[in-house]
Amino acid sequence: MIFTPSVVLRIAAIVLLGLIVQLAWLSQVEVLGSRPDVVPVIVVSLGLLGGSLPGAAIGFAAGLLVDSALLQTMGVSSLILLGVGYLAGRWREVYDISSSLAPPLVAGGLTLAAVAGYALIQFLLGVEAPVSPLIVRDMAVKSLEALALAVPIYPAVRAVLRGALIEERARRRRAMTIPVGIKPI
Amino acid sequence: MYRKQVRRRRAILALLVAASLALLTAYFGESAGGALHGLQRGVLAVLAPIEEGAGRTLKPGRDLIDWAGEVMDAKGENRRLRRERDALRRRLAAAETAARENEELRGLVGLARSEGFPGGYAPLTARVIGRSPTVWYATVTIDKGRSAGIRTDQPVIGPEGLVGRVTALTAGSALITLITDHTSAVSAEVLPSGAGGVVKPAVGDPDDLLLDYIEKGRPVRKGQTVITAGWRSDRLASLFPRGIPIGRVTEASIEERATYQRVHIEPFAELRRMDLVQVLTGGAAGPPGAGTLAAPAARAGSALAGAGGGG
Numbered sequence: 172m173i174f175t176p177s178v179v180l181r182i183a184a185i186v187l188l189g190l191i192v193q194l195a196w197l198s199q200v201e202v203l204g205s206r207p208d209v210v211p212v213i214v215v216s217l218g219l220l221g222g223s224l225p226g227a228a229i230g231f232a233a234g235l236l237v238d239s240a241l242l243q244t245m246g247v248s249s250l251i252l253l254g255v256g257y258l259a260g261r262w263r264e265v266y267d268i269s270s271s272l273a274p275p276l277v278a279g280g281l282t283l284a285a286v287a288g289y290a291l292i293q294f295l296l297g298v299e300a301p302v303s304p305l306i307v308r309d310m311a312v313k314s315l316e317a318l319a320l321a322v323p324i325y326p327a328v329r330a331v332l333r334g335a336l337i338e339e340r341a342r343r344r345r346a347m348t349i350p351v352g353i354k355p356i
Numbered sequence: 357m358y359r360k361q362v363r364r365r366r367a368i369l370a371l372l373v374a375a376s377l378a379l380l381t382a383y384f385g386e387s388a389g390g391a392l393h394g395l396q397r398g399v400l401a402v403l404a405p406i407e408e409g410a411g412r413t414l415k416p417g418r419d420l421i422d423w424a425g426e427v428m429d430a431k432g433e434n435r436r437l438r439r440e441r442d443a444l445r446r447r448l449a450a451a452e453t454a455a456r457e458n459e460e461l462r463g464l465v466g467l468a469r470s471e472g473f474p475g476g477y478a479p480l481t482a483r484v485i486g487r488s489p490t491v492w493y494a495t496v497t498i499d500k501g502r503s504a505g506i507r508t509d510q511p512v513i514g515p516e517g518l519v520g521r522v523t524a525l526t527a528g529s530a531l532i533t534l535i536t537d538h539t540s541a542v543s544a545e546v547l548p549s550g551a552g553g554v555v556k557p558a559v560g561d562p563d564d565l566l567l568d569y570i571e572k573g574r575p576v577r578k579g580q581t582v583i584t585a586g587w588r589s590d591r592l593a594s595l596f597p598r599g600i601p602i603g604r605v606t607e608a609s610i611e612e613r614a615t616y617q618r619v620h621i622e623p624f625a626e627l628r629r630m631d632l633v634q635v636l637t638g639g640a641a642g643p644p645g646a647g648t649l650a651a652p653a654a655r656a657g658s659a660l661a662g663a664g665g666g667g
Contacts, residue, residue: 191403194497195410198487200421201628208489224368231372235379239399241488241495242524242531245392246380253372286490293492293538298559300538306560309491 172221178335182217185328186233189213190240204305205312210237211285212320214252215278216328218259219268220336230256244296251288255281274325279318286310397526400497404529408485408499422629477597477636479513480504484631485529491560494520494537498633501529509595511584511636517601517624518542518584519633530635534627535602536562543585543594544602546576546619552585555602555621562627565603570617576608582621597636 172178189209197207214233218226233256234249262268262277287310329336383392482504486497500506502525512519512532520540524531535542536557544555544567551574553567567582582605586598607620 191406191410192414193489194403194486195407196414196418198489199411199484200418201425202421206487206489210489224365227369227372231376234376236399239396240403241486241493241497242396242400243488243493244380245383245396246376246378249379250373250376253369253376257369289490289492298538300540300556301558301566302538303558303561303564306491309560 172225172332173335173337174225175335178332181331181335182229185213185217185331186210186229186236190233190236194240202316203312205309205316207316207320208282208286208313209320209324211252211255211282212278212317212324213328214256215259215281215317215321216274216325218256219263219274219277219325220329220332221260222264223257223260226256226258226260227253228256230254247289247292247296250292251285254288255285258284275318275321278321278325279314282317283310283314286313397524400524400529400531401526404485404497404499404501404526407497408483411483411485476638477511478505478638479634480506480637481632481634482506482530484633491562492538494534494540494557494562494627495523496520496532496534496630496633498530498532498635499528500635501526503527505637506530506635507637511596511600513600513634513636514625514627514630514632516626517603518596519625519627519630521595522635532633535565535623535625536627542596542602543587544582545585545598546570546574546605547581547583549574549576549580551576551617553616553619555582558620563622564606565621565623567605567619567621568616570619572617574617576605576617576619578605578608580605580608 189212193209197209200206210233214226214230217229221229230252231249234247234252235245237243237248237252238245258281259277266273268274290306290310379392382390386392480500482498482500484496485499488495498512506522506525508522508525510522512521518535520532520534520537522530523533533540535555538557538559540555540557542555543552545552546567551570553570556566556568558564558566567576570576582602584596584598584600584602585594586596587594601624603621603623605619606622608617609619
């Protein structure tokens with residue numbers, strides 16, 4: 172991804188919009204007994220499009236925003252989401268995202284890792300009440316919800332950042348340089 | 357060149373992880389008036405009006421999803437409510453008799469009229485504008501704050517019963533820590549036996565609360581109602597006044613070897629779907645220091661108000 176002030180602004184707008192939709196809408200609805208979480212999906216999408224370092228930095232910033240907006244322990248969401256963004260970015264750097272199924276599957280898998288990591292940190296920080304086994308169901312459902320959310324969100328994020336994507340620019344350049352007569356249909 | 361890139365990537369990653377851990381440590385270490393808490397309050401103050409507007413705009417979408425879920429639940433609930441209605445009719449007759457006797461007794465001993473509602477409180481209605489998506493922080497944000505007269509540690513109720521307490525404030529919004537948050541603990545009493553205990557949540561299951569530390573000699577049966585106990589001593593008082601309904605006993609088993617009984621209760625308040633709540637402003641549980649119990653600061657997540665708390 173090519174970072175210009177305009178692209179950074181667009182990324183900030185995507186994260187902020189995601190957070191507002193999360194707080195005002197998704198956190199207030201329940202699907203299969205769990206509340207969908209869109210922020211990890213957005214971080215995964217940005218990591219897949221931008222790479223490991225931008226993914227980690229965006230995850231860190233998104234986590235700070237989440238912890239601030241919800242008055243949660245600062246640093247926890249940053250730590251989790253920077254890991255999510257980094258791993259999503261590494262995925263893109265190591266494997267080719269040729270299948271349209273890859274982004275939702277990565278989002279689902281990394282969201283599961285994120286909620287498990289979140290639980291681990293909470294246990295490390297100290298939990299003062301008994302923990303219900305339903306927490307495992309919540310993790311699994313959140314992961315499935317993330318998988319479903321990624322289906323529209325990844326293409327939407329990609330469309331917003333289309334002009335900044337390196338492979339998109341290369342594709343356009345190729346399309347422009349091929350003579351009209353031999354241009355594939 | 358590639359090695360340099362890898363080193364740079366690792367260095368930045370390590371820097372971000374270190375920054376996260378530094379933030380976490382600093383947040384734990386600082387008081388509720390510290391810089392990071394101040395930053396959070398600033399962000400909340402900016403986002404709260406946007407959340408409120410977005411919440412109103414997105415409400416039809418939310419209602420649609422809720423409606424689908426409610427239709428599924430409605431059939432089973434209908435049968436249960438019919439049974440409950442029949443039982444309540446019988447209890448109503450008994451309660452009316454008891455209420456008459458109660459009025460007479462109140463007149464005799466000169467107690468203030470309260471009709472079961474905690475006296476001296478002014479309920480302030482507020483709309484839920486935000487909610488934590490994770491089960492580890494059972495919190496909601498409401499659209500009224502310090503400027504409306506809300507103070508930290510004030511009890512919050514819903515139409516059906518106890519919801520939680522105020523744990524953080526800005527001028528126009530407040531954060532409510534629900535009774536299902538793992539830092540919550542409420543001293544409670546089972547009716548009619550009067551058995552006392554502490555209501556704690558079962559993290560991850562918002563429909564289940566645990567009433568712990570009940571003396572073994574006080575039998576508790578399924579279906580009995582649990583209310584806040586509202587204790588008071590010379591210097592300290594419970595954050596929650598006596599008499600707020602909390603829930604109904606759903607499972608009561610006695611383990612022979614345990615020192616205390618532990619029963620499961622289902623909260624009366626619809627903690628997952630509430631749109632409106634009432635903050636009990638005024639009263640004894642006003643500003644910190646005014647007769648309230650400062651609960652132990654257990655985790656930084658709610659250190660803004662001295663978490664772990666209830667009473």
